[in-house]
Amino acid sequence: MKVVLIAVTSLDGRITPPGQSGPGFASAADQAWFPACLRHFDCSVMGRATWEQIPREPGAPAAHAARLRMVMTRTPEAHAARARPGALEFSDAAPADIVGALAGRGFARCALLGGGQIYRAFLDAGLVDALWLTLEPVVLGGGTPLADGPVRNGRFRLVETRALSADTLLLNYRRPDAAAVPLPSPDTLS
Numbered sequence: 001m002k003v004v005l006i007a008v009t010s011l012d013g014r015i016t017p018p019g020q021s022g023p024g025f026a027s028a029a030d031q032a033w034f035p036a037c038l039r040h041f042d043c044s045v046m047g048r049a050t051w052e053q054i055p056r057e058p059g060a061p062a063a064h065a066a067r068l069r070m071v072m073t074r075t076p077e078a079h080a081a082r083a084r085p086g087a088l089e090f091s092d093a094a095p096a097d098i099v100g101a102l103a104g105r106g107f108a109r110c111a112l113l114g115g116g117q118i119y120r121a122f123l124d125a126g127l128v129d130a131l132w133l134t135l136e137p138v139v140l141g142g143g144t145p146l147a148d149g150p151v152r153n154g155r156f157r158l159v160e161t162r163a164l165s166a167d168t169l170l171l172n173y174r175r176p177d178a179a180a181v182p183l184p185s186p187d188t189l190s
């Protein structure tokens with residue numbers, strides 16, 4: 001199974017503005033790209049804090065409803081009433097065990113959706129095959145970092161770049177020992 005870290009970051013590597021939650025600095029170009037690219041994945045993993053920010057059904061974006069969402073929390077039992085097996089699950093397993101279990105269930109493409117704690121844990125464990133980073137032209141000077149703590153396996157190689165707009169770049173990196181995960185072609189994103 002391929003694990004692709006997807007994030008929008010500032011020039012100084014932040015995923016939220018200081019003192020705020022959510023990627024409020026994301027451009028319209030990224031807001032179009034993100035849900036469209038998610039259609040190319042059959043499962044996703046995110047932290048409980050990030051999951052809390054997704055609008056609740058029935059207003060939930062279709063982009064999030066169409067695939068298994070695995071939410072990492074140290075108290076999965078606290079969310080049991082909201083779980084829907086195969087659609088929304090909660091886990092306190094280690095990242096490697098989550099990836100192994102998803103692969104064992106036949107999932108092929110996993111979108112790693114953050115936030116900073118979850119990105120860090122998967123990067124540190126060497127489980128991220130590719131990073132698809134939207135780079136916005138803003139310096140925030142604070143906020144949640146892409147990796148919220150030390151990372152042992154943080155080196156990547158550039159595969160391709162794409163301009164989402166005149167100001168916003170999309171960067172595709174691969175882990176040095178992993179095959180590239182190409183960006184979806186633009187004609188499959190509309």
Ligand SMILES: NC(=O)c1ccc[n+]([C@@H]2O[C@H](COP(=O)([O-])OP(=O)(O)OC[C@H]3O[C@@H](n4cnc5c(N)ncnc54)[C@H](OP(=O)(O)O)[C@@H]3O)[C@@H](O)[C@H]2O)c1
Pocket residue numbers: 006007008009014015016020021022023046047048049050051053072073074075091092093113114115116117118119121144148
């Ligand atoms: N710019 C972007 O692309 C982007 C992407 C994603 C998120 N974000 C933003 O980032 C912020 C959230 O990031 P965050 O770092 O504060 O939180 P997070 O990574 O989304 O979630 C943290 C939570 O995940 C659970 N967790 C963390 N490590 C775990 C482990 N090893 N095992 C089991 N559960 C674990 C814990 O949940 P419990 O407390 O329930 O135990 C923890 O409180 C939000 O504001 C969000 O909007 C931005």
